[in-house]
Amino acid sequence: MSHDDLRREVRDWLAAHWTGLGSVGQSMWETNDAMRAWYTKVFEARWSVTGWPEIWFGRGFSDEETRIVIEEFARVGAPGAGQDRFNLPANTLLAFGNDALRITLIPGLLKREITTCLLYSEPGAGSDLAGVRTRVERQGDTFVVNGQKVWTSGAASADYGMLIARTDWDVPKHSGLSFFFLPMKQPGVEVRPLRQITDEAHFNEVFITNAVMPVDNLVGGLNQGWRVLQTALAYERSVMGANARGARRGSADVVALARAAGRLNDPQVRQDIARVVALRRLNALNNARAKADLEQGTSSSIMSLGKLAMSRILHEEARVRTAIIGAESLLAGDAHPVADDVNFLALNAYFTSIGGGTDQIQKNIIGERVLGLPKEPELDRNIPFKQVRSG
Template structure:
């Protein structure tokens, strides 16, 4: 085992398998070095990663640094998404190495690594985009300069997303888009939307869909906020009339958008497995990690109640199982294996949020009905109770996730599809 490195890049520890073998470095995706390392060698590798990132942070990070400048520095150094290949703004670290990077950044309060930057838009482009698209769109995305939204669901195509009717017609170097999307988060601030639209009406519904990186700030795009029960307007309707998207912004081939969409949905479900939201007035730590519920019960004199302790333990068990499944899912994605396990994390987070809201309400009692800045605890619980059930819908309903788990993980028979090979325009509507 030998160390090697180059200026501006992390030192690599290489393991040679025989005199004629090419050295494989720890800074490679899982399945290479990690597969050939002994446990003691992996410990040395992990320590080397931690030492290198600590040294880099000590030399570069300052709490007063300009955040835009810092984002550029982190991306240029490959720390923003360290599991990606060096040629695509990463360092080729394994999942364990990436977690170490995120831990060290968090320890000094430095933003810019892990989920701060590895958003589902950049990840989808990384996996499915052309080299030109990656060079053009990934850097501003992981630097936080470009904002994105999802243009998937339609009034008549939610659970059956493949039934979408937003159309894209080729016109020279552009595609002309007409249609309506709904439940779009962050549409009012987005620069781009990941858009699925129908480009071929004469093939079965899954085969006529294409995937676009759609510019949002243009004529023909009207955004109408949807008022929610929480008092927010996070979601929007988006009306698109004769808006244009350059042909170079299509991800994948025409008609291959369903495959790209599955990659994007896999990342969305994986990230939703980490989801936790609080009210704007909330002062409490997020209770999805059992300690928050314990502190809440202690503050309200309920920790001595055996029933309350049992309910808290139930939530904590769900969180632990979800954490393990998230790690399984991340490893599968990093190895370019099936992202189906993300469905487990997504449906688990739905249950965690539902159960957390229920237990919080039980702990604080009638105070859960009092919302507002003068009652931050009750306000936070009220918000989470009202908001908890959106995870049962967003990113694919719980019912869809159960179908995925049943068919793709458990191997159960698929539902009948009598119109599987019918051209979309001939389907009954």
């Protein structure tokens, strides 16, 4: 099939099936009947992951063919395609999961019938994820989990948690970790919401007490979790580097905001807006480069550039928006929707500064793995984890 024929096929299919979703009112961690129905149609037509092999619900397309599909879906505003580039749990499973787990979970993940959260950070292991102390032990045909996680977005509604936990305490910290898909809706998994500065509660702390899961829910092999985690983090940073959560009310973009405020002819405002637009464009090009380098089952340090850049873009754009509306930014609430949205975006920018690894961690990764600078000293890197001191 030629590229023109493929583009025509995608357009014809969308014309026959895409009617829009209306106001679905979903958060980024939840789904609903309308969204699930559409994603199921996309999955059944094999548009979800066109770059994957046919045996795993794809079409075996090249990168260029996949790009055509994504472009045509984007042209009409239809979601669901290109998940072979951004669906974090599905891509992690395809790369490292066993066949039983792939068959059980991947279709539901691609159809948005199954939701996930990331059980990574702990009270004593956030920036250094290799220091996690949540424990997993095998008992017969199951694994038993005990520990605590924190800053877990979407945990209250998730069906599964992508869990990094310690399975061997007698080896150095990076070598004793394993990666699992933990069923969240079971006794022994307690989720407590954390109130955020935006007055939301998407973050949670999760307490795990004798929770169980089948041995098939191990991903990537026992004590091979660090390698799996790096791939999962690369997909997460790719998504965070390419997209950012918008205003709660869907407010106008920064150019429209300046025009409505009568500030678009202000040379300083125009210069600030141009800087933000240029940074967004440069970041999009960098992300395209990173995704081109990211092969299935690998990680790319370039993803840290995009993730860090998006963090700085959001903070800079929040500063520009605040300057545009001036003293109005002191107001908030439903009676002042423009100011409320500007303040929300300013506060929510810290979400991207922290999630997926803090800005400081991204700078370390870029310095060491992209620029080749000397690594920071790690005195506990090569000793058995049970000998590592903790506070």
